[in-house]
Amino acid sequence: MIRAALISPLLVAACQMQPAAEVTRFSPDYQGVETRLLDGDLVQFAVAMTGAREQGDVDAYAECAAAQYALIRGYGFARHLRTNVYEEGGVWRADAVYTISPSLPRGLRKLDAEVVVAHCAENGIPTV
Template sequence: MRLKLALPLALAACVTAPPAEDLPERPVTPPPDAAYLGSQTRLLDSDLVNFLVEMRGARDTRDAAAYARCVAAQYALIRGYGFARHIRTIVSEEGGVWRADAVYTVSPALPDGARTLDAEIEVARCREDGIPTI
C-alpha cells in the first residue's frame, strides 16, 4: 500500500517541460534570486551539441531553458560560429534544482529553421540580463 502512495508523490516532485516548440523564446526578465549552478557541454557530432545546465530560483521552465540558450550561444562563439539552431530542450525540477537538457546545432552561417539564434546578439542579451554564458 505504501508503494502506491509513494510513487505518485515521487513523480509529482519531478516536473517535465512541454516540448520545446511550446516554450516561449525567452522570459521577459530573469528571476531576481536565481543561482546558476553550472553547465556541461557534450559534443554529439561535429555541429550537434548537448548542453546540461542547473539552477535554483527558476520561476518555471522558461528560466532554465534561457540559461541553456545562453550557454549554447556562447559555445557557438567559442567554436568560431555565429549561429545556433534549437533542436529540443527538456526541463525538469527536483528539490528546487531546475535542470535543462538542451540540444542545438552550431554553424557559421544562418541555419534553416524557425528556432535559430544569432550567437553574438544572444550573448549580449544574456550579459545584459545577468544570465551566465558558461
C-alpha cells in the same frame, strides 16, 4: 449583539479573500553547464539552477550557453533542436541540444550568437 453577529461573518470572509503572498524577487543561482559535443556540429548542454520562476528561466540559461559555445567554436549561429526541463527538490535542470553553424541555419528557433550573448550579459545570465 445583532451587530456583532453581522460583523463577524464579514471579517471572516474578508480574511479568506486575501490573496496569497507572491514572490516577486527573482534570485537565480546558476549552478553550471556541462557541454558535450555529440557529432560535428551537434552539441548537448546540461544546465542546473535554483531560484527559477518557471521553465523559461532554465531555457534561457541553456540558450545562453549554446550561444557562447557557438562563438567559442568560431561560429555565429545556433539552432535549437530540443530541450527537456524538469524540477526536483527546488533544482531546475535542462538537457538541451543545439546545432552550431557559421551561417544562418534553417529552422524555426535559430540564434544569432552575438546578439544572444549580449542579451544574456544584460540580464545577468552566465554563459559557458
